[in-house]
Amino acid sequence: MEWFYKFPHMDDDALRGLxxxxxxxxxxxxxxxxDLIENLFxxxxxxxxxxxxxxxxxxxxxxxxxxxxxxxxASRSAKVVLGCLVTLxxxxxxxxxxxxxxxxxxxxxxxxxxxxxxIPIGILxxxxxxxxxxxxxxxxxxxxxxxFVYLIPVVMLLxxxxxxxxxxVVIYAIPPMIRLTxxxxxxxxxxxxxxxxxFGTSASQKLFKVQLPLALPTIMAGINQTIMMALxxxxxxxxxxxxxLGQPVxxxxxxxxxxxxxxxxLAIVGIAIIFDRVSQAYGQRLQKHREIVHG
Amino acid sequence: MADHHFGGIKIxxxxxxxxxxxxxxxxxxxxxxxxxxxxxxxxxxxxxxDINIEIPSGCIQVIMGLSGSGKSTxxxxxxxxxxxxAGEVLVDGVDVVKMDEAELRAFRRHQTAMVFQKFALLxxxxxxxxxxxxxxxxxxxxxxxxxTAMRWLDRVGLKGFEKKYPNQLSGxxxxxxxxxxxxxxxxxxxxxxxxxxxxDPLIRMDMQSVLLDLQKEIKKTIVxxxxxxxxxxxxxxxxxxxxxxxxxxxxxxxxIVLKPADEYVANFVREVNRGRVVHVDAVMSPHxxxxxxxxxxxPAGTTIEEAMxxxxxxxxxxxxxxxxxxxxxGTVNLRQLTRAMVNSHEELQAxxxxxGVL
Ligand SMILES: Nc1ncnc2c1ncn2[C@@H]1O[C@H](COP(=O)(O)OP(=O)(O)O)[C@@H](O)[C@H]1O
Ligand SMILES: [Mg+2]
Numbered sequence: 249m250e251w252f253y254k255f256p257h258m259d260d261d262a263l264r265g266l267x268x269x270x271x272x273x274x275x276x277x278x279x280x281x282x283d284l285i286e287n288l289f290x291x292x293x294x295x296x297x298x299x300x301x302x303x304x305x306x307x308x309x310x311x312x313x314x315x316x317x318x319x320x321x322a323s324r325s326a327k328v329v330l331g332c333l334v335t336l337x338x339x340x341x342x343x344x345x346x347x348x349x350x351x352x353x354x355x356x357x358x359x360x361x362x363x364x365x366x367i368p369i370g371i372l373x374x375x376x377x378x379x380x381x382x383x384x385x386x387x388x389x390x391x392x393x394x395x396f397v398y399l400i401p402v403v404m405l406l407x408x409x410x411x412x413x414x415x416x417v418v419i420y421a422i423p424p425m426i427r428l429t430x431x432x433x434x435x436x437x438x439x440x441x442x443x444x445x446x447f448g449t450s451a452s453q454k455l456f457k458v459q460l461p462l463a464l465p466t467i468m469a470g471i472n473q474t475i476m477m478a479l480x481x482x483x484x485x486x487x488x489x490x491x492x493l494g495q496p497v498x499x500x501x502x503x504x505x506x507x508x509x510x511x512x513x514l515a516i517v518g519i520a521i522i523f524d525r526v527s528q529a530y531g532q533r534l535q536k537h538r539e540i541v542h543g
Numbered sequence: 544m545a546d547h548h549f550g551g552i553k554i555x556x557x558x559x560x561x562x563x564x565x566x567x568x569x570x571x572x573x574x575x576x577x578x579x580x581x582x583x584x585x586x587x588x589x590x591x592x593d594i595n596i597e598i599p600s601g602c603i604q605v606i607m608g609l610s611g612s613g614k615s616t617x618x619x620x621x622x623x624x625x626x627x628x629a630g631e632v633l634v635d636g637v638d639v640v641k642m643d644e645a646e647l648r649a650f651r652r653h654q655t656a657m658v659f660q661k662f663a664l665l666x667x668x669x670x671x672x673x674x675x676x677x678x679x680x681x682x683x684x685x686x687x688x689x690x691t692a693m694r695w696l697d698r699v700g701l702k703g704f705e706k707k708y709p710n711q712l713s714g715x716x717x718x719x720x721x722x723x724x725x726x727x728x729x730x731x732x733x734x735x736x737x738x739x740x741x742x743d744p745l746i747r748m749d750m751q752s753v754l755l756d757l758q759k760e761i762k763k764t765i766v767x768x769x770x771x772x773x774x775x776x777x778x779x780x781x782x783x784x785x786x787x788x789x790x791x792x793x794x795x796x797x798x799i800v801l802k803p804a805d806e807y808v809a810n811f812v813r814e815v816n817r818g819r820v821v822h823v824d825a826v827m828s829p830h831x832x833x834x835x836x837x838x839x840x841x842p843a844g845t846t847i848e849e850a851m852x853x854x855x856x857x858x859x860x861x862x863x864x865x866x867x868x869x870x871x872x873g874t875v876n877l878r879q880l881t882r883a884m885v886n887s888h889e890e891l892q893a894x895x896x897x898x899g900v901l
Contacts, residue, residue, distance in 0.1 A: 443663035446622055447677045447728070448651030457679070461667045537708035538666050 278404050289411050292361075296410045299357050300491075303349035311349065312336050319522070323529030331525065335518040344493065344515045351482055351492035352519060358414060358478045362422045363471065370429020370467075371455070380430065387423040395420050395484050403488055413490030421477040428470030432463030465538060468531035472524060479520045549600040549731040550635040551764055552621060557594040557630030559616055559788070562587030565628045578787050590616040591788045594630070598781070600731070601762040605779030607769055607811070613788040614768045618736050621766060622655045623647060634732060652681050656725035660737040662717045664709040670696065670720050671705040677728040695723040699753060715746035722753070726761070733765045739774065751777055772811045776800070776820050784808055796820055818848035818884045826883040827864050827873030840865045843872055851880050 257263070303311065312333065319332045339348050373380045399416050406412040436459050444458045460467075486494025493512045500509030558569050560581070568576070568587055578589040591613050598604040608614050619625040620632055623639050632639040634654060642650060656677060664673050674692040683691075696705060699719040709717050718738060725733055739747045751774060758765065769775050775782050776796040783793045784807075792804035800820050803809040824843050840863040841853055854862055854877050864873045 437663075439659060439661050439663040440665060442624060443657070443659055445624060446651060446655070446657040446734075447680050448648045448653075449680050450648060453680055457676075458665065462665070464667075537710055 274401065274404065282405055285405055289406065289415075292357075292414065293411050296354070296357050296414060299353040300350060300410075303353040303356075304346055308340060308345060315522075319526045322526045322533075324533065325529055328525050328529055332522050335522055339515050339518060342511055342515075344496075344512060347491070347493045347496060347512070348515055348519060351479075351494070351516070354410075354414070354417070354482070354485070354490060354492055355475060355478050355519075355523070358417045358421060359471065359475055361414070361418050362425045362474045362478075365418070366422050366425030366470070366474070367429050367467065370426045370470075371433065371460075373426065373430040374433035374459075383426065387426060390419055391423045395481065399484070399488055408489040410490060413485040413488050416488065417478050417481045417485050417490075420481050421474045424473035424477065425467075425470045428466050428473070429463065432466030432470075433459050435466065436462045462538075465531055465534045468527065468534060472527040472531065475523045475527065476520060479516060479523070482516055549764065550633075551600040551602070552596075552598040552604075552635075552732065552766070553631070553633040554594050554596045554598075554617075554620070555631040555633070557591055557617075557620060557632065558628045559590035559613075559620070559625065560587050560628045561590050569629045589788050590625075591620070591627075594788075594790055596783055596790065596793065598764055598766065600764050602780045603758065603765045603767055603778050605767045605769060605775040605782045606785060607772065607775045607782060608785035609770060612785040614770075614785055615736055616788070617785065618734050618766055618768050621732065621734055622651050622657065652677070652728070654730050655732040655734060656728040656730045657734040657736070658718070658721045658725045658738040660740055662709070662714075662721045662741075664717060664720055664724075666709055668708075669705065670701060670707050670709070670712070673709065673720055674723045674727055676724055681728075691727050691729075692723070695726045696720075698726070698757065699723045713746075714742050715750065718742060718750060719753070722750075726757070731764055733763045735765065735767045737768050737770070740769065740771070747774070754778065772815050776815065784811070797822060797825065801825055816848075818851070819846055821847050821883060823847060823850045823864055823875050823880070824873070826879050827875040828879070830863075830871045830873045838863065840871070843867075847880050847883055850875060851877065854880065 258266075315336065316329055316333055319329045323329070339345060369383065373383050395416060398419060399412075402412045402415050406415070440458060440462065441454070444454050449457065482490075482492060483494040483497050486492065486498050493516050496512040497509050497516075499505065500512070558572060559565075560568050560572065562568075562585075565587055568581060568585060572581065572589060572592055578592075581587050581589050594617060596604065606614050606617060616625060620627055621634065621639070623632070623642070627640055630640070634650070637650075639647070639650065665676065668676070671689070671692055674696055675688040678688040678691060693705070696702060699722050701716065701719050701723060704712070704716065709720065712720070718741075721738070725735075739750050742750060754765075754767075755778065767775075767778055769778075776799075779796060781793065782796060782799050783790050784799070784804075785791070786807050792799060792808050794802075797820070799808065800812050800815060800817065803812050822843070823841065823845050826847065839853070839857055839859050841850055843864050843866050845864075850862070854875075861874045861876045863871045864875060866872045
């Protein structure tokens, strides 16, 4: 009756052998292709470094001006702009400016990458139910798998540094981008699509003149969620060498510096709120003429 | 292109069966399998069955029927938004059914334009940009697009609204945009699927007038779908009545009102204001030679209501009906006119007997 109380698992040696085989296989793969893959990602590395350099080396008043200007054009709301300004000034005053800029540049690159990869995948998903059936469970895995687990192969392949950090963040943050692009396109009014057909649109005209513009508010919500999820990964990413607000938090955890952790944590919250309000306000402005009114 | 005369639309033996494998059932339907049987025994829906309609160029063809009778299905075959199961749709002599994708796109861009029941405007574009949509798809440069669109917006009474968004406009205004968008395409065929059904009665009358006014000038071949007989009678040069995917009667408004083919059509016709539809020709007593004294006369083709207006304003008992060249063709009096308005079609059909009594 032993099998009834203890789950009859795979033979210990066999299991150990299996794990070892996979590990070694992967290690061999890393050894032979690691350099190649690293080269593949070198444009990304340059992009990251350039963004980082721009954010940290531009004088702070210029950066504040840029951010405030973006906030104004996106939201057209004095309240949002004022909120941004105060948050940034407080962050600077408490001497977290450089780390914050590094984090912002990281989030920026991550968002650009997520959009560049996520929107085309979302479009493909919206076009074909088969693609949707394949991609959807992969996105589920990406979202639920603890991020530490997929840090391991990324680090094995690319070592410690900015690029593996970025990849980890993008894997975690891209699913809402893809899902909401798919959803937004699928929700486009059938009558409007029929009208587009009746006027003889080609597939690309339909995509760019009708489907994407009408899906844009939903896609915008996806961008917003992607940014929020990327920010949530800042501390984890700092464990594999991503600089920014995550590193002081990590140090604070290791040394029980309560205030250091608290300040940097609040700075993350602060920029999260800025990103969130600005992108949401922009999304809402996009919605302005969308509600279809009959009668 | 300028001197090419558009050849009209011919629909021949058109069948549409909805379902996963419709082809094999066409023959059975041709042999008399009914819509209900097809659905219950084989799980397929009979959308259209043996439709034959000829629409001459420049004519307004109304297609009428209750909800679910297949009107939308039929009109969507003309620009092949729906593929037929069997049959031909000839537009200007070319079979739409046989076109490949590129030909079909070009055909939709240049030969047809469509107006929809729910307007189907692009909510993110303002009125002007919506109106230009068809021209943009055709690939015209912006200057020409704006030019054409502004002209049509003006023509449908939307001057000054170019920068508004659809959700800032009433239903009637939105449909004017829909109409301007379709007209901007300058296609010979205009398809209107219940284009006015979502509008209030007064606005609807208004839009009917807009269409009739425009048609005098543009002379397009218009296919107009409606479930409203008054609208059908007002607009249609020809009317086809659809039930369960079959045409049960085709003809002019006179023919439909005076000789409904069956109970279904009679039911439609019963509620109609006959005075506005029926012509005096249908109720007059034939002219007896020698009696014409050149008094008050009205032309043949006048509606009963108009004729009554003439009669009640004068003092004559009878009035003469004259043909195109002024020759007398008959006489009519108030009693005949009144009787025509209150009686049902059966009695009108028995007109010769009736005329004898008077
Ligand atoms: N895609 C479809 N699949 C199955 N049945 C359909 C489909 N489209 C229409 N039908 C059926 O065809 C008939 C005619 O529909 P439709 O042309 O929309 O009618 P109408 O426009 O006159 O109200 C209805 O019985 C409807 O249920
Ligand atoms: Mg319909």
